[in-house]
Amino acid sequence: MRKSVISVAMAAALGISGTSLPASAHVTVAQSDDVIITTTELGDGLYMLEGRGGNIGISVGPDGVFMIDDQFGNIADKILAAVAEVTDEPVSYVLNTHWHGDHTGGNAAMAAEGATILSHDNVRKRLKQSLEVKGELEDGKTSLPVLTFSDTTTFFWNDHEIHVFHFPNAHTDGDALVHFKTANAMHLGDTLFAGLYPFIDLDSGGTVAGYIANLEAVATLADDETKIIPGHGPLSDKATVLSTIEMLKDTRAAVKDLVDKGLSEDEIVASDPLAPWNDNFSWQFIDGERMTRTLVRDLTK
Secondary structure (H helix, E strand, O other): OOOOOOOHHHHHHHOOOOOOOOOOOEEEEEEEOOEEEEEEEEEOOEEEEEOOOOOEEEEOOOOOEEEEOOOOHHHHHHHHHHHHOOOOOOEEEEEOOOOOHHHHOOHHHHHHOOOEEEEEHHHHHHHHHHHHHHOOHHHHHHHOOOEEEOOEEEEEEOOEEEEEEEEOOOOOOOEEEEEEOOOOEEEOHHHOEOOOOOOOOHHHOOOHHHHHHHHHHHHHHOOOOOEEEOOEOOOEOHHHHHHHHHHHHHHHHHHHHHHHOOOOHHHHHHHOOOHHHHHHHOOOOOOHHHHHHHHHHHHHO
């Protein structure tokens, strides 16, 4: 996310709810300064790390650490300390699920520790463009992925078969799903905001239709036991995916009805078409108004 970020700790403080953790999940908390890193064990050497920014997934084992997303550079030491609590092995790979800074901000720090950064082709392109616009390309080169893929890639790592799929035009144009097939676990990046209105970045190639279609693909891969790490929010499951699909279809239909009647964006916002969903899905970054505007702009672009 580019304009705002939210940590799970902050979400809890705000009373934002979502799918509860599985009864088998083991949770430990490490705190330093104002950042809390929460480590949740998923089994099979997999963990979810929550802190400030997008949720991190890691696979630990004799091959080293395979990390999914890395939050922000200024808390990289805290993330590495949390990793060190569960393994002595170094971070070997970092996969960026998309290009937003709360998921890629730690790239340079992880690369400095010896990690190889990888992503979809479009993630590298957008990160490079962002550095060029800010005049920081020369100093920021180490934050760029050095390996990219276009559609799929597979890792055989720590006894896992890790399938990585590109999800076109969902949250952005560079989203990746990471599927730990034999462990029945996934990391969805920001193609899932658990129990929240999603941020669909229309300016970065995201679309509502793509967001829905890709979650429907997740639902076909998942079963009732699948552990799903969302980009933001608590550890989730297939039911959370299905409820998000239903919410997006229903809210899009409600807004489309008003678009088809010829109402302007501001008139649609004023009518509050998402009122039936706001109590359950609205949050500080994407409230009912912002979600409505996203839906209108997506339908009329």
